[in-house]
Amino acid sequence: MRIAVLALEGLFDTGLTVLLDAFGLANKFSAGQTGGAPRFEVSVVGVRKKVRTGHGLAVPVQVITPDLKLDWVIVPALNTGTPEQLVPALERPDVRKAKAQLLRWHAEGVQIAASCIGTFLLADTGLLDHREATTTWWLAPLFRQRYPKVLLDESRMLVPSDAGVTAGAAMGHLDLALWLIRKASPELATVVSRYLLADIRSSQAPYIIPNHLAQADPLILRFEKWARDHLKTGFSLQDAASALATSARTLQRRCEAVLGKSPLSYFQDLRVERAQSLLHGSGLDLDAIAAEVGYVDGATLRTLLRERLGRGVRELRADLR
Template sequence: MRISVLAVDGVFDTGLAAVLDTFATANELAELQRMPSPRFEVHVVGVRKRVRTSLGLRVPVKAVSTLRRPDWIVVPALGTKMPEPLQEALERREAQDAAEQLRCWHAGGARIGAACIGGFLLAESGLLDGHEATTAWWLGPLFRQRYPGVRLDEQRMLVPSGRLVTAGAAMGHLELALWLVRQSSPALADMTARYLLVDTRPSQAPYMIPVHLAQADPLVQRFEGWARGRLREGFSLDAAAAAMHTSKRTLQRRIEAVLGKSPLSYFQDLRVERAVHLLRTSRQDLEAIAAEVGYADGVTLRTLLRRKLGRGVRELRRPGD
């Protein structure tokens, strides 16, 4: 399998290294175990002759024109993690040239995977329009605003869609690389994950911080503050809209546009966040915590935690609690 890793100036050091190390480890293990799996021929390519990582390390890259058409393109993240510098980076000529190169590769039949903020570069190409995707969870509001044609679900860790696949934040690079190895050999992917001490994660939800998402919009931020004071009492869209001095329809639309979910769903996220905090920092039993966050009983809360986070109460409590 021929893989080209597209690096642009300011590439995220950890992400680039994670991708390269995963394929290198898979190749070594396949040879050691005499597995019939095909080798991964990996090249780091760039649309510029010189590329440095976000920490200033020089990356040796090959020119796109010197290589045969790859089977897969991998787009690692940029090292800019916050909205304003990210938008500036995406407006640079290098980023736009990289998006154009992605279009050319895709038109030639190549498949493309992008991890974390690399998904923004892929979205810049327009190739993600009409597809499902994920990205770094805290940049979901910006992604929705910038690419309304993409069906974003930032809670998922990995989202294949047609000839494209996107992965979530930071260590999503490992998830993406292991997924690509698995396309050739599930056994080799499992062995590589064991050597790298990686547990695959289907969701980013346990890592999401609701208040960070709310800060993307003043109205959503006010709603978040109001909701936190009413977790025990329960949710009312009428009461929320009145407190925000807006209509129910406006509140509903704004929260869905920014967060990709309803006000009630976000209210439940806040309840889950509070319940997890209490599980980890107090010795209250589940029934008491359920009452604290507005649920009738512990069974309801237990079901919600499992559905939202994919974890049970014992997993969420700290060892020894």
């Protein structure tokens, strides 16, 4: 498999290194098993001869030439973790050149992978329009605003499409590398994941902090405060809208536009977050925790936690020890 990592000025150090380390380990184990050539031909390419990472480390890159033949291109994240940093970065001359190059590669049949903030660069090309994708969870409101044609689901860690694959936040780079290794050899991916004490995760949901998403919009932030104050008493769209001096229709639309979900679904997110916190440090049994978040018994809460997090209560308690 011929893979190029597209390195741009100010890229996220960890994103680059975990990709290279994962493929390096895969090649080492593959060669040890077969005695043949490395399974992955990995190069670091760029629109400049040299780039610096977000921490200022110099990275020599291979200049992109027409004879560079690839199966996959990976777009790692830029070290721009806020909208104020990211939006101007997407208009930099080198980033514009990189986006044009991605379109050329796509036209040649190259598959494109992107993780974390790298998904913004890919979405800017239009290649994700009308396709399912994920992104770094805390910038999902900005992503949804900029790219309304993309079918975004930031709760997922990896989302394949006919254009390639997108991966979630930060360490999603490692999930992405393992996913690509697994496409070549499931057995090899298992060995690499064990050496790195990592495996492909299906969801970002357990890591999402609802308050961080709410801060993208003043009305949603006020709704979040109302919701937290009413976790025990339950959800009413009309009551929430009246308390916020808006209409139920407006609140519904704003939640969908900013969060990609209904007010009730976001209210459930807050219930899950609160229940997780109580599972960790309160010493309460499940029925008592259920009462704290507005349920009459623990069975309903148990179902909600498994639906949202993919784990049962026993697993969640174990994770938090």
